[in-house]
Amino acid sequence: MTKKNILIRSAAGFLTALSLTITGCSNFLDINDNPNLAESAEPSLILPSSQAAIAMVVGCQFQIYGGIWNQYWTQNFGNSQYKSIEQYLIQGSSFDRPWSTLYADAMTDLQLIINKSGEARYRQYAAISLLMKAYDLQLLTDAFGDIPLKDALQGESNENYAPHYDPQAEVYDSIFAMIDRAKGWIDPESSFLPGSEDLIFGGDMEQWTRFANTLKLRAYLRLSYVNAAKAEAGIKALGTAGAEFLTEDAKIDYITTGSNNNPLYAELFALGQYRQLRASNTLFKQMQSRNDPRINVYFQLISGVRRGMDQASYDVGPNGSTPAPIFGADPLNEAAATAPVKFISGYESYFLQAEAAARGWLTGNAATLYEQGIQASFDAYNATPGTYITTQVAAFPVTGVEAQVEAIQIQKYFALALNQNFEAWTEWRRTGYPKDFFVKPVTGTLPAGTYPVRFLYPNTELTRNPNFPGAKTITDKVWWDTKD
Template sequence: MLAVLALSTSGCKKFLDVNDNPNLPEQADVPLILPSAQAAIAHVLGNHFQIYGSIWGQYWTQSPYSSQYKAIDQYQPNSANFDRPWGILYNDAMQDLQVISKQGNIEKYKQYAAIAYILKGFDYQVITDAFGDVPLTDALMGDANLNPHYNTQQEVYDSIFKYIGQGQALINNNSDFLPGNEDLIFGGDMDQWEAFANTLKLRAYLRLSERDSVKAKAGIAALAGKSFLAADAKINYVATGGNQNPLYAEVLGLGLTQNLVASATCVNAMLALHDPRVSKFYRPVPATGIVNPIPQGSYNTTPTATISTPSYVVAARANDPNSALAPVKLISAAESYFLQAEAAARGWLGGNALALYQQGITASFTSYAITPGTYITDVAAQWPADRTAQIKAIITQKYFAMCGNQGFEAWTEWRRTGYPDFFVQSEASNLGNGLYPERMLYPNTEITRNSNFPGLKMLTERVWWDVK
């Protein structure tokens, strides 16, 4: 695994080299390209989008003793801040996946192509959920089209389902040419990729729940009897060879400065429920053993006590080298159960919504080796009869489960559903009262270089599916 990770890291470095053209590789070495693509997606999800999602999702806030992420807490990022993640998701991950998927007619590469198609659907969902309308039909054409037109988010979502289906059509777990360690996520287990594809479809259809419930319901109904993830889809990291968790690598690059600290929004909500995970996701103050947060965006206020930081299990504790080992989760088992629970609560998928909801909570505890104790019976068993209240409970518990480990997805689900409903505006906000970030800004590279760029969007402008 270490050797493959080293290959994936060197692959990412190669494709980020401005002296190479990633759109015109001289030879398609599929087994080496796959881990490079997977690592690229995880790099953005685990670093850039983890930071934005976890600050805007109010898990974390800027430390009063440093300054790196003040603009994020102020809701005032710069377009140039998104150049790198946009470039990695398109020019690195998507280009690699495009090369691999084109090899689907070659028997020894079919399972690689299956994974590539599924991950194209995943990558496009991340991109469009972040930015809204994005290049699709004109994208990935290399030098043939350096000024791609933008497609609507609705069209992008249609393509997501198409790509996932194309990948599933190629899956054959009995193939003589299964990927091995080149697949950093499942080690070539195509049954797991089938479950991942179904879970990704479920996530994508539920994203449309408030925009196009008819389509969402029909798409989810077609998933009846299918397999879903029961284990985390993640990439693990090591502490050596430049293969650390990408967020921790960012922290290393900043001289181990502790910029991220615990936000009172999430911490106080978890403490109110006596949630034992709070001491796992955050580092208790050594002198008291208590997790001590600060209000969101209050970095200009002089603290009167030691502040808790995120812990090493979410890669955000600067002075703990164990942060290097935290995995990046693409879809967690907990999320899979919560997605099924919501679909069941809406009457769109079979199954017992309460049981699936409790399985989601249990999966979250299990993934961090925490004993839930009476949490299931004292908290999770309080199941409302009203469907809207059930969905609120499911999304709120999903929010707790994603604390610091799926920050982008948690913030995105808040945009879709309005839950959890206890967010507060950052004290450092430069937006008007009651306004929050609803999207990421288009990158400066698109604004200045793409002659077909459709125009700027404000941070407060909702994406297509966000009607709550």
């Protein structure tokens, strides 16, 4: 039995509890009064539940929306579960569940642990929790825009049932501060290191330092077009400090037994075991045109071939290929139950470094880092690139910062496909690359050339929070999305 499997088996109860309670967590305001979580709860018990809660959102709801809106996959012929998402006909109530999970479940747990940071025996748990809180907040603000922060999670003595929303720029400042604070707490030589209760790194605090640096690099690059000076200064500071970044995936692995399944697999299994998600021609044809060897790893055979289908063309068929089990999207294959949820992948880390180096904000060879990112993606799926990296198709531009950034983002689009869908869609929103891949869905309701660029605020906030800042549409850009 592997170490990761031991980790997941030890958390079986947490995932089971989450599956029973998430749909009942209807109100963000409950985050300050959760009767199931006593203030004295042991961090070793609540850390895995918070990590699993975030993974449930990243690996299921955000994975589905990101995958469809980034045109990685499409609704299959003969079913209708995700038609409204492809048609861009969504409502705020669609986001009640992930909002509640990220706030009421995950962040409540994390804050309970952070509050114990003054005790040496809990400080490493608190460091991990603060980094996970920063990660959680970035998910929320990247998805929804302005979000509650200062008025949220103030504890039982300061309940606030009508939190104000903080501007995205301030949320990002808080994220940077949280990462710095957490790094100051990290001590790999501590006598009180977490073990199997840390589902991501098993208490390896050196890996958590790398996670902190990589998360900070990702966050600063998010500002590259809205506040380049700040992004440059922050990234250069990382370089000056000798920051090391992830070379392996920050992820949770799953197993086939109990309630320890990949969350997307579990969702599709519960929906009747239909292969709802199929290869979109947007991704499929781009990979096919480049002779990308990963196409045979990403998609399964259907009637003896691999094929895509046009985005939102489910009323005319035929079906496209089902994503491979490694992505958790095949409820008819038990192997999909073990697909990991990736928070930050090793190849994403290389691409982030490559972009920072291309911009002159981080030392290192941008071309080398770019190639390492592609190679790491192939390695993750035991695929052989052959001449793919060195051919004209993937060759790194010799000059031109924006041309280099475009090349990096195109390869990131392929590498993050089907496994980090929300992050890939977010990077498209930030950079505009790839700029000519997307097509108007056959039954889409937005004008040609117009695509969703944000999630809607949940209906629970609209109806229950008097300080709700006002409804948005899916075409309203978030703060950092300023590039044409």
